[in-house]
Amino acid sequence: MGCRILIVDDEISTVQGVTDMLSESEIGITQIDTAYSMKEAMEKFQKHTADLLLTDIEMSDGSGLELIAWVQKQSTMCVSVILSGFPNFEFAQKAITLGVFEYLLKPVDDEKLIDTLSRAVKQKKEQEEEKEDKVEDPLIAKVKSYVYDHISEDISREDLSKYVNLSPTYLSTFFKRETGGTISDFIKEERIQFAKRLIRQT
Helix, strand or coil, X not given: CCEEEEEECCCHHHHHHHHHHHHHCCCCEEEEEEECCHHHHHHHHHHCCCCEEEECCEECCEEHHHHHXXXXXXXXXXXXXXXXXXXXXXXXXXXXXXCCCEEEECCCCHHHHHHHHHHHHHHHHHHHHHHHHHHHHHHHHHHHHHHHHCCCCCCCHHHHHHHHCCCHHHHHHHHHHHHCCCHHHXXXXXXXXXXXXXXXXX
């Protein structure tokens, strides 16, 4: 799945140049939105949440730093890169505080910009994977816990899917992808282990 980038700069030539360059690149950016002011950028972001934000700092209606702070309140998963013509120490300090991925100075070499955005795409994908892992681990644990608690009863895929609030088909696919085995095989194996425990106890 490709990333969506929002390019924000009040210099039309800069926006167009970066857009053309990214259109020809193969770094995983498949959707490009552009804005020429902070207000327009906010409107675009609210319509389509961006994965990456490439923004200038000084614009006619506000600061790129203000925009980044606003974006972070909307989506903590957006990776921000600054492309500025001002080597300002205070700006750089603020950028670090905001967790900006990179602070680039104009004019920037095309190769350097592509390399930076390529690494930003990689970071974004890593963030998504971490987020998925945080969701997946408890879900598998929840499925297994249900099986353990109802091992002496009839357990259907539909019962499990209702319990975890997923469709039966998606749950089956998800469980096999994460564990390497099917739900029915897991239930059978747990029933065997349960029977063995009963025999040992009696």
